[in-house]
Amino acid sequence: MKKIIALVLTVMMVAALFTVGGATAFADDEGKVFNIYAWNEEFKGFFEKYYEVPEGVTVNWIIVPNADGAYQNALDEALMNQEDAADDEKVDMFLAEADYIVKYTNSGVTQDIEALGVTDFSNAYTYTVQAASDNANTVKGVSFQCCPSALIYRRSIAKDVLGTDDPAEVQAQLDSWDKFNAVAAKAKEKGYMMTASDAATYRAFSNNVTSPWVDADNKLQFDPQIEAWMAQAEDFVANGYTQAAGIWSDECTAQMFGDGKTMCFFGPAWYFNFSMGNAQDPEKGCPGDWAICEGPAAHFWGGTWLLAATGSDNPTMLADVMNTFINDEEVCSALVENEAQFCNNMAVNQKYAEDPNFGSEFLGGQNPNAVFVDLAKNIKFENQTQYDQLCNEMLQDKAFREYLKGSVTKEEAMENFYKIINEAYPNVVTP
Amino acid sequence: MKKQKGVSYAKWGYIFVAPFIVAYLIFTFYPQMLTIYNSFFENYRDGLNQVGPNFVGFDNYVKLFTPDKNGVIDILKYTGNTLILWLLGAVPQILVALLLAIFFTSYRLNIKGQQFFKTVIYMPNLIMASAFSMLFFTLFSNVGPVNQLIQAWGWSDVPIDFFARKFTVRGLISLMNFLMWFGNTTILLMAGIMGIDQDLFEAANLDGASATQTFFKITLPLLKPILVYTIITAMIGGLQMFDVPQVLTNGAGTPNRTSMTLIMYLNNYLGKSKNYGMAGAVSVIIFIITGILSLVVYRSLNRKD
Known part of the structure; x- marks a missing residue:
């Protein structure tokens, strides 16, 4: 009898342990591997420095250099096999450039990020949102940088x-x-x-x-x-x-x-x-x-967009990554201050544009943000095709x-x- | 009373060739048939959407042979380019290789340090073609060392744009192919010459034949099988020329597509749109051209005098 009671108690304790452990994890029913396709290490560096990956999730970078369309070929292959891929193999997020972003936004391979919980674009530059939207104005991704030229x-x-x-x-x-x-x-x-x-x-x-x-x-x-x-x-x-x-x-x-x-x-x-x-x-x-x-x-030149892949098994984290890089003031400030980026957050950029101590030695002390904040407002992303x-x-x-x-x-x-x-x-x- | 019928060894023959036949059927014959089959279909990707395959008959071939506004039929132009590029590289390549092979095998000359020279002339073949092309691209660029020398020596005031002229681009491509392959050909021809019975050379020598006579009456006729083999393999390799011009001209075949080879053309169809239909048709044409040319070379060199 004692033995049975001991056993029951043990089982209960162990079960309790599991429940507690499960509750602290980020999102219990979501995937444990977050796959990101990219063509270079630039964003990977920022991501590893400034984004806190939820406990228990492994971020898997698949980096294919851009030369001769190799990146798009590899990405297209993966996206076309998305449905049949195992959950941990599915593309969760991928990076795209302005020159070919339309190919992906105007297709079923990307999904509406507003439905995932990325809804605040008030601080993002209009053209970066235009670029990540399909013909029906559904937003499919965000850019972590703004590249007024x-x-x-x-x-x-x-x-x-x-x-x-x-x-x-x-x-x-x-x-x-x-x-x-x-x-x-x-x-x-x-x-x-x-x-x-x-x-x-x-x-x-x-x-x-x-x-x-x-x-x-x-x-x-x-x-x-x-x-x-x-x-x-x-x-x-x-x-x-x-x-x-x-x-x-x-x-x-x-x-x-x-x-x-x-x-x-x-x-x-x-x-x-x-x-x-x-x-x-x-x-x-x-x-x-x-x-x-x-x-x-x-006008603008370059820039990297983060797009949400349809079928991702990590929707919460996906939205969190995107929100972090456009709306987290601390992260956006770090991008401007430490990484020489012009971030995709108007408020943060404005803060540096007005800062008399912020300037570039290369430009003889001129504050580049002061020029860029005005320039960026006039950029258009229209009449693009794949x-x-x-x-x-x-x-x-x-x-x-x-x-x-x-x-x-x-x-x-x-x-x-x-x-x-x-x-x-x-x-x-x-x- | 038939007891034993003698062992048949024939089946072993079939068994021994079977691996080759199987490999050939799977890796060569089947893809070849598939290519021909694909060439009758419209089958490509438009962005992320697959178009086709839809059967279109000979449409792809008709498109290939339709002249453009200037009356140029692209595929014929690129065939011409390929042959010119190959000949410019292959003729000196075979002549120089033949000369070197004779020098190296001559017991009269008895060149010292043969191993060293053989290694050196083979060396360029070991470099990746793309790396070799990048090297030449940098050497001959408008601000590259060659132009700096030309200007320093006062041969020209402005840099010579090597990549904007037909002759220089083709010349560079041929030069690179020559440098890369003459060592390989030399080794092949040396093997051929060393396979010739030395007694014949000695006999000719005793009879007072000159070096030229020995070459034309003994070496060349007996070397013919190897020479034909060398020329045909070099030609097939030449028709498939791709890496050097692709990298050197950044895929554009500049100027005015005069250094665009057949395989570069094929690559244009396959690279971006995965156009298996058109690429299939181009491949079939290349296959036919290769077949005809090999036959011509084989026949004309193997003619019984």
Whole structure:
């Protein structure tokens, strides 16, 4: 009899232990493995530093480099097998870039995050929410950063050409394309180049299109903004205001050295903080000789979105991650202060924009956030299609540059562009 | 009274070739048939949506052979590109390899340090083609060392854009293919020459034949089987040229697609949209071209005089 009582008591105690243990876990019925697809380690670093993973959950990173579409191929494969995958193998969240985000948001592979509990977008920049929404305005994800792209200019060259290096006065002289083009001629007279790549201004045009690359009948079309860029690139190369070279080419980055002769670059915070290494070079660079202003047209470049995969078995954690990176003031502040990011939280950015002690040494003490907070409000993410990535990249880097270099005629360049599009997108009808 | 019928060994023959036949059927024949089958279907991905497979008959082939606005039939242009790129690399490759093979095997010259040279000439083949291409891309870029030298020596004031000219791009691709493969060909041809009976060379020598006579009357005729093999394998490899031009021109086959090879074209269809229909049709065309050319080379070299 005693034995039986002892046994019952033991069983009860053990059971009680389990109940208590279960109650403290994050969400009892949710998965124990959180799978994130990404193409590099950038967000992984922020995530591991600033997000507290619920007890008992393992975060599994599947990182596939972006080169030649490898990331999208791997991701597509995983998403298409999502239904049959075991719970712990399912994609819970994946990262996407602006150039191809539409492919995923306008598809059943992503889910409504408002239904998951991410509902407060009041502090997020409009374009970042637009970008993560499908055609019916259902929000499918968030961005942890905002990437307004500024005009980055050399102070010393601006002084020589414009007579001032004050951001407000430089902006006044460069706030439209007409003025920008006129200054290019002036810079040339003084022996400078306006930009270091024909494609430097591309996104300032392409982000402001009023019609999509591919219309409702699947016909490829050229927006007036794209045509304006083509005209500018042609004019700039012909007159020596720029060089026919890619943004990432050695020719272009060589212009960032102290002995470079280029006045303007375009890019967001990540560009001058991480991609202008030559300008930051301790011996040959010229840190401090730079400043930013809004430039002729508001636009953005890059940025990483976190999208919620349909079928995720960790919905609570998914929502929590997204909320943390747009609405948690502490985390957003840390991103600005420690990571040189312009975060996706207006209130936090405003706080730093008004902080007189916040400035960038690279920009000669200028407060980049003060420029970005205004710029970011005017950015649009409209008229995007799932075909944009190749249309944008191939036009700049493959087809049109060949023409700018003089190795093909304009007609041949266009014909080659259509061929590339036809090969990559069989259902798009080219002129 | 039949007691024993003598052991039949025939079945062992079949058993021994069976693994090859099975492997061939599964890994070569079946995919080949599948490719041909796929080429009659519309089958691709539009973003995340699968389109097809829908049977379209010969539509994919018709599309391949439809001229563009300038009257150029793409696949013929790329076939031409591929053959030119191959010939530019293969002709010097085989000539140089033949010369080296003769030097290395000649008992008259008796070159010292043969092992060293054989290793050195084979070396480029061990480098990954993509790494080799990246190296050349950096060397010949507008701000690369080659252009710096050209400017320093005063040959040109502005950098020469090697990747915007047909001749330089094709030249570079051929040069790289030559560098990568001449060592390999040399080793093959040396093996062929060493397989020739040394008595013949000695006899020719005694009869007072010159080196040229020995080469054309003895070495070349007896080397023919190996030479034909070398040329045909080099040609098949050449028709499948991909990695070097792909990396060197960043997949674009610049300028004006004059260094776009057949496999790069195939890759354009497969890479983004997983267009098995069009890619299948291109593969079938490549298969036919390879077959015809191999036959032509084989026939013309093996003709009985």
